[in-house]
Amino acid sequence: QFKNRxxxxxxxxxxxLQRLRLRTQRETRGYKELIAxxxxxxxxxxxxxxxxxxxxxxxxKPKKDTENGSEVEDTALKAKLEELKVIQYELNxxxxxxxxxxxxxxxxxxxxxxxxxxxxxxxxxxNELETxxxxxxxxxxxxxxxxxxxxxxSEVIAYSSSCHIWAYSSYHIWAYSSYHIWAYSSxxxxxxxxxxxxxxxxxxxxxxxxxxxxxxxxxFKGMERDLAHxxxxxxxxxxxxxxxxxxxxxxxxKLLQLTRLKELQESVGIGNKKVPPxxxxxxxxxxxxxxxxxTPSFVDDVVIYPATPFDSLEAHxxxxxxxxxxxxxxxxxxxxxxxxxxxxxxxxxxxxxxxxCSLSGSGGGIMSVQFDQSSKTVLAASNDSMARIWTIGxxxxxxxxxxxxxxxxxxxxxxxxxxxxxxxxxxxxxIWDLQRGACIKTVFAGSSxxxxxxxxxxxxxxxxxxxxxxxxxxxxTVPNEILLDGKITSLDHYPEHQLLxxxxxxxxxxxxxxxxxxxxxxxxxxxFKVGAEWTRAxxxxxxQxxxxxxxxxxxxxxxxxxxxxxxxKEH
Numbered sequence: 001q002f003k004n005r006x007x008x009x010x011x012x013x014x015x016x017l018q019r020l021r022l023r024t025q026r027e028t029r030g031y032k033e034l035i036a037x038x039x040x041x042x043x044x045x046x047x048x049x050x051x052x053x054x055x056x057x058x059x060x061k062p063k064k065d066t067e068n069g070s071e072v073e074d075t076a077l078k079a080k081l082e083e084l085k086v087i088q089y090e091l092n093x094x095x096x097x098x099x100x101x102x103x104x105x106x107x108x109x110x111x112x113x114x115x116x117x118x119x120x121x122x123x124x125x126x127n128e129l130e131t132x133x134x135x136x137x138x139x140x141x142x143x144x145x146x147x148x149x150x151x152x153x154s155e156v157i158a159y160s161s162s163c164h165i166w167a168y169s170s171y172h173i174w175a176y177s178s179y180h181i182w183a184y185s186s187x188x189x190x191x192x193x194x195x196x197x198x199x200x201x202x203x204x205x206x207x208x209x210x211x212x213x214x215x216x217x218x219x220f221k222g223m224e225r226d227l228a229h230x231x232x233x234x235x236x237x238x239x240x241x242x243x244x245x246x247x248x249x250x251x252x253x254k255l256l257q258l259t260r261l262k263e264l265q266e267s268v269g270i271g272n273k274k275v276p277p278x279x280x281x282x283x284x285x286x287x288x289x290x291x292x293x294x295t296p297s298f299v300d301d302v303v304i305y306p307a308t309p310f311d312s313l314e315a316h317x318x319x320x321x322x323x324x325x326x327x328x329x330x331x332x333x334x335x336x337x338x339x340x341x342x343x344x345x346x347x348x349x350x351x352x353x354x355x356x357c358s359l360s361g362s363g364g365g366i367m368s369v370q371f372d373q374s375s376k377t378v379l380a381a382s383n384d385s386m387a388r389i390w391t392i393g394x395x396x397x398x399x400x401x402x403x404x405x406x407x408x409x410x411x412x413x414x415x416x417x418x419x420x421x422x423x424x425x426x427x428x429x430x431i432w433d434l435q436r437g438a439c440i441k442t443v444f445a446g447s448s449x450x451x452x453x454x455x456x457x458x459x460x461x462x463x464x465x466x467x468x469x470x471x472x473x474x475x476x477t478v479p480n481e482i483l484l485d486g487k488i489t490s491l492d493h494y495p496e497h498q499l500l501x502x503x504x505x506x507x508x509x510x511x512x513x514x515x516x517x518x519x520x521x522x523x524x525x526x527x528f529k530v531g532a533e534w535t536r537a538x539x540x541x542x543x544q545x546x547x548x549x550x551x552x553x554x555x556x557x558x559x560x561x562x563x564x565x566x567x568x569k570e571h
Contacts, residue, residue, distance in 0.1 A: 081262065087255050115227055132209055139202050146195055311353050315342060321534055322368045326375035331356065331392070333378050335366025341380050343392050359390040361397050367534060368410045368451075372417045379420060381411035387422050389434070401432050403439050406448070409534065414454040421460055423449030429462055431474070443477060445470060450533055453493040453500070455514065461500060463488030465533070469502060471517060480517055484510065490536040494543050503537035503548055505530045511546075511560070523558040525565045 316336030323334045325346075332344040332353060341359040364383030371378060377398070381387045387408050389399040401411070406425030413420055419440075420432040425448040431441040447466035454460050460472040465487045470479040486506030493500055499520075500512040507530050511521040523546060531551025539546055545566060547557045555569040 081258075083258060087251055087258065115223065115230060118223060130213070137206075146199075310351060313344065313353060315344075316340065322366055322380075322536075324369045324371060326371040327373055328375045331371065331375060333369040333371060333380075335369045335380055337365040339363065339365060339382070341366055341369055341378060341390070343378065357392055357395055359392070359395060359397075361388060361390075361400075362386075364407065367408065368412075370412055372413050374417075377417075379411050379413060381408040381422060383407040385424070385426075387411040387420065387432075389420075399432075399434055399437060401430075401439075403430060403442075404428065409449060410451045412452055412454050415456050415458075421452055421454050423452040423462055425449070429460065429472070441474070443472060445479075450488055451491045451536075453491045455493060455498075456495060459514075461491060461493070461514075463491050463502060467504070469500075469512070471514075482512065482517065482519070486530075487533060489530055489533050490538075490548075492536075492538045494539045497543060499539075499543070501537055501539055501546055503530060503535055505533070505535075509537050509546060509548055509558070521560070521563055523563060523565075525556055525558075525568070527552070527554070527568070528556050 313334075315334045316338050318337040320334055320336045322336075323332060325332055329348070330346055332346050333341060334344065335341050339360070339362045341362070343356045343359065344353045345356040346353045359378060359380075362380065362382040362384065363386070366380050366382050368381045369378060370380075376391060376393060378390050378392060379387065380390075385402070385404045385407055387401040388397055389401075390397055401420065401422060404422065404424040404426050406427075408422050408424045411420055411422045414431075418434050420434060422430050422432065423445075424430075427445055427448055429443045429445055429449060429452065430439045431443075432438070433440045445462060445464060447464035447468065449462050449464055452460060452462045458474050460474065462470050462472065464470065467484050467487055469482045469484065469488060469491070471481070472479045484502070484504050484506070486504035486508070488502060488504050490503045491500060498514040500514055502510045502512060504510070507524060507528055509523040510519050511523075512518065513520045527550065528548070529551040530548075535549060535551075537546060537548035544560055545557050546560060547555055549555055553570070557566040557569070558564065559566050
C-alpha cells in the first residue's frame with residue numbers, strides 16, 4: 001500500500017503520536033481536577049483568614065473602647081436607651097395608624113364593590129334600552145316608508161280619476177266613475193288615518209323611552225364619576241399605608257440597630273471576664289490540634305444553653321412535620337400536614353415570633369423545609385411527589401420539581417444554591433439544576449430515602465429504610481455504605497468538623513466522621529424513643545450539643561464531648 005519506506009515511516013509515526021496524545025490526556029485528566037480543587041481550597045482558605053482577622057479586630061475593638069473611658073460609654077448608652085424608648089413609642093403609634101388605615105381601606109373597598117355592582121346593573125339596563133331604541137328606530141323607519149307609499153298611492157288614484165272623468169263626457173258614466181272614485185278615496189283616507197294614529201303612538205313611546213334612556217345615561221355617567229373618585233381615594237389610602245409601612249420599617253431598623261448596640265455594650269462586660277475554655281470537646285478554642293478541629297468563627301467563647309422556651313406558636317392546623325431556621329437567624333420556616341409552609345419573623349430582642357407569610361401551592365403534607373444562604377428562598381419537599389421553591393419576598397413559586405413517582409421525603413440545596421438534591425420513597429435520588437429547571441441526574445439507591453445532606457466536597461449522603469447510609473460521589477454511581485441497626489430517619493451535617501449526625505429507629509443517635517466514614521460516638525437515653533420515619537435530629541449552632549425529639553413529645557439534648565445527656569425538655 002505504500003510506495004516507499006518513507007511513506008510507511010510517516011504513517012507509523014503519526015499513529016504512534018496520536019496514541020501518545022490520547023494516553024497523555026487520560027493520565028493528566030485526574031491531575032487537572034486536583035489542581036482546580038486545590039486552587040478552590042486555597043481561595044476559600046484565604047477568605048476564611050480574612051474573615052477571622054476581621055472578627056478578631058471587631059472583638060478587640062470594644063475592649064479598647066472600654067479601657068479608654070467606661071463613663072462616657074455609659075452616658076452614651078443611656079442616651080441610646082432613651083432614644084430606643086422614643087423609637088418604640090413611635091413604632092407603636094405607627095402600628096396603630098396602620099390598623100386604622102387598614103379599617104378605612106376595608107370600608108372603602110366594600111363601598112367600591114357595591115358601586116361596581118350598581119354600575120353593572122345600570123350598564124345592563126342601558127344595554128337593554130339601547131336595544132329597544134334600535135327596535136323603535138326600525139319601526140319608525142318602516143312607518144315613514146308606509147306613509148310615503150300611501151301618499152304616492154293617493155296621488156296616482158287622484159290622477160287616474162281625473163283622467164277617467166275627462167275621457168268620458170257621458171253624464172251617467174261620469175257620475176258612476178265619480179261615485180266609485182269617492183268611495184275608494186274614502187277607504188284610503190280611513191286606512192291612512194289608522195296608520196297615522198299608530199305612527200303617532202309609536203313616536204310617543206319612542207320619545208318616552210328616549211327620555212328614560214337619557215336619564216339612565218346621566219345616572220351611569222354619575223356613577224362612573226363616583227367610581228373614579230372612590231378609586232382615587234383607595235389609591236391615596238394605599239399610598240398612605242405604603243408610606244406608613246416604610247416609616248415603620250425605618251423605625252424597626254433603627255430599633256434593631258440600637259438593640260444590637262445595647263447587646264454589644266453588654267457583651268463588653270462579658271468579654272472582660274475570663275471564662276475557661278472547654279478542654280477536649282468540640283468547643284475548645286485553644287487546641288488547634290484537637291481531634292475535631294476549631295470552633296466556627298461565628299460562635300462566641302461562652303455557649304448559652306437555653307433553659308426556658310423562647311416562645312410558643314400555634315403554627316399549623318395539624319401536626320408540624322418540619323422546621324428550619326434561616327442562616328441569618330431572622331426567620332423560622334415550618335411545614336405541616338395542612339400542605340402549608342409558614343415563615344415566622346423571629347424577634348430575638350423582644351423574645352417573640354410573629355407570622356411573616358404563608359406559602360401555598362403544595363398538593364401534599366410538607367416533609368422538609370430549608371432556606372438558601374441568602375435567607376430569601378425556601379425549599380420544601382411534600383407528599384405529592386414534588387418539591388417546590390418559593391421566594392418569601394413576593395410569595396411566588398419559582399420552581400416546581402416534578403419527576404419522582406413516590407412522596408418526596410427530603411430536599412436540600414447544594415453548595416452553590418443553583419442545584420437541589422431530593423430523596424423519595426421511589427428509591428431514587430435526583431439532582432436538579434435550577435438555572436435550567438430540569439433534573440440532570442437520577443441515582444437509583446435501591447431503598448426508600450428518608451433524608452439527604454450535601455457537603456462542600458461534591459459528596460451527597462443519604463439515609464434509607466434498609467438501615468444503610470450511602471455516600472455518593474456525583475462523578476460515579478457506586479456509593480460507599482455504612483450499615484446500622486435501625487431504619488435511618490434523619491441526617492445532619494456539621495461542616496466545620498466534617499461530622500454527620502444520624503438518627504435511626506433503634507432509638508440511637510450516632511456521630512460519623514466523614515473523613516474516615518466511621519462511627520465516632522453514639523447517644524441514647526432511657527425514655528428516648530424514635531416514633532416516626534421523619535423524626536429529626538440536629539447539631540447546635542456551635543456543634544457542642546445534639547438534640548432530637550422523642551415519641552412522647554420530649555426533646556433530648558446530649559453533649560458531644562462527653563456523650564452524656566444534658567437535659568430532657570418536656571412539652
